[in-house]
Amino acid sequence: MLRANSAISPVGEKNTDTPDDWVDVSDTDPALPLKILVVDDSRMQRKLLSATLRKAGYEVLEAESGAEGLEMCARHDVSLILSDWMMPGMSGPEFCRAFRSMAREGYGYFILLTSKGESAEIAKGLNSGADDFLTKPVASGELRARLRAGERILKMQAELIDKNQIVNTALRRIETLYDALNHDLSEARHLQQSLVRETDIQFSEGRIALNLTPSGHVGGDLVGQFRVNSRQIGVFSLDVSGHGVTSALMTARLAGYLSGLTPDHNMALEQDPTGGFRARDPADTVSDLNELLLRELETEHYFTIALSIIDLTDGKMRCVQAGHPHPILVHEDGSTTLLGDGGMPVGLIPEAPFESFETQLQPGDRLVLYSDGITECASPKGDMLEEEGLAQWLTKSRAQTGPEVLSSLLDQLTTFAGGDEFGDDVSAAIFDFTAHAPR
Structure with missing residues (x-):
């Protein structure tokens, strides 16, 4: 026309x-x-x-x-x-x-x-x-x-x-996928938190309190404890680099290597001549984890860890610090001591050297293992809590029980940060050594 x-x-x-x-x-x-x-x-x-x-x-x-x-x-x-x-x-x-x-x-x-x-x-x-x-x-x-x-x-x-219309259709599909992913991540968060099966463990020689608060849906922190035998316990805190699903999957894998439910697979334990279990030197455990990570897991992630083996009969503790924040020992009088000399993270260098150190716990002492999500928690002005601030707060809260300390610590961090959205995962393990077990 x-x-x-x-x-x-x-x-x-x-x-x-x-x-x-x-x-x-x-x-x-x-x-x-x-x-x-x-x-x-x-x-x-x-x-x-x-x-x-x-x-x-x-x-x-x-x-x-x-x-x-x-x-x-x-x-x-x-x-x-x-x-x-x-x-x-x-x-x-x-x-x-x-x-x-x-x-x-x-x-x-x-x-x-x-x-x-x-x-x-x-x-x-x-x-x-x-x-x-x-x-x-x-x-x-x-x-x-x-x-x-x-x-x-x-x-x-x-x-x-x-x-x-094409964009809106794509956005609706993305929204549907996001809702499904969000649901899966929420379930993953619950599953990850279930790795900390008990958060308040009491026994005649002491008490252990645990807290794990991921900054997002899932995170790379983990705290835990396991029973070695009638005399010894293990307490640990670890932090996988990065955030998100891959960090969480690696955390779940590491949880299996330090589980008290399956001592046969716990790399911190070895069988003794009687058929029972005894603790390995924590430095040897971390060294084996380092080689395992580099040899088998084939990941760019690494992790830091503080692993302590405590003898409940005499209060002797053997600990390794591998790139993790310094364990804090809070004495009965409220004074604090930073333990360890730093060490290297796990999974960076083959045959990296790791060394254990010993500490004597006294009745009334409190051992605190924690992730850097606490000490590096930032205020709205950009100031960090740091180890000194945490130690001071632990001194002030010395009269509280371990679970009370962890609960109030989250409240304090929320106040310090100006909100409950933390920039990193927050986790901590507190062991209160109350008395020697009867021989």
């Missing part, structure tokens, strides 16, 4: 447009509705415009006033509007403002027809919401150019709508 050459000028005025002014409508997007509403109180001007537009392949609707034009727009999906400026009752700019206020799914390209040529009047028309204007008498070539510009705008809008 060809758009015909036609002058849209007052009757009797010569047409100077060439036949090439109108082009084949096949080069437009067939999905675009080529429906034009012509609004003019002059019946002759409407018929001239409508006839030319119909020959060009448009479906044309007519209205003799702005009010009738609004009714047409309410009943029909009009994409292009040609409206006279000066009309009785409702002017072209007033009609345009009313049209813009209508609830519509698509955009309507609005062209004002006017004999006004002053820039102030043109600005007034554009400010009313019009997209373009044409000065009377209207030449078909200029009209064609303006309509083609409007069609390009409408085509871009249609493409944008299609792309938005």
Whole structure:
């Protein structure tokens, strides 16, 4: 179908447009509705415009006033509007403002027809919401150019709508996947926290309190304890590098190597000649974990750990510190001692050296193992709690029980950080040595 050459000028005025002014409508997007509403109180001007537009392949609707034009727009999906400026009752700019206020799914390209040529009047028309204007008498070539510009705008809008639909569909799918992932991560958090099966373990020689609070859904911290035999216990705190699922999976793997439920697989234990179990030197345990991590797990993660083996009969403790924060010994009088000399993290260097050290616990002493999520907890100003701040707080809370200390510690960290969203996992193990076991 060809758009015909036609002058849209007052009757009797010569047409100077060439036949090439109108082009084949096949080069437009067939999905675009080529429906034009012509609004003019002059019946002759409407018929001239409508006839030319119909020959060009448009479906044309007519209205003799702005009010009738609004009714047409309410009943029909009009994409292009040609409206006279000066009309009785409702002017072209007033009609345009009313049209813009209508609830519509698509955009309507609005062209004002006017004999006004002053820039102030043109600005007034554009400010009313019009997209373009044409000065009377209207030449078909200029009209064609303006309509083609409007069609390009409408085509871009249609493409944008299609792309938005694709994006919205993708977002809905992502939201569905996120909800499923969020549910799985919440379950994973519960499973990870279940690795700390008991948080308050009491026995005749002492009491152990444990807390594990991941900073996100899942984290890389772990605290735990295991019974070696009737005389010894093991207490540990470890922190896998990074955050998220991979760190949590590695934490779960390490939990199996230090589990009290399966002593045969606990790398901190070895069988004694009687068929029972005894503790290995903590440094040997960590050394084996280092080689295992480098040899078998094939991961970029590493971890830090403080592992203590405590003899309940005499209070002797043997401990290894491998890149983990210094264990804190809180004495009965409230004074504190930082234990260990740092050491290297586990899983970085083959055959890395690890050394154990010994400490004598006295009845009333409290051993605190913790992750750096506590000491590196930052205030809104960026200040960190650090080991000194933790030690001071442990001194003040010396009269509290281990579980009370951990509960109030979380409250203190929340106050210090200005909220309960911590930047790192928070975990701690507290062992209170109350008395020697009877021989």
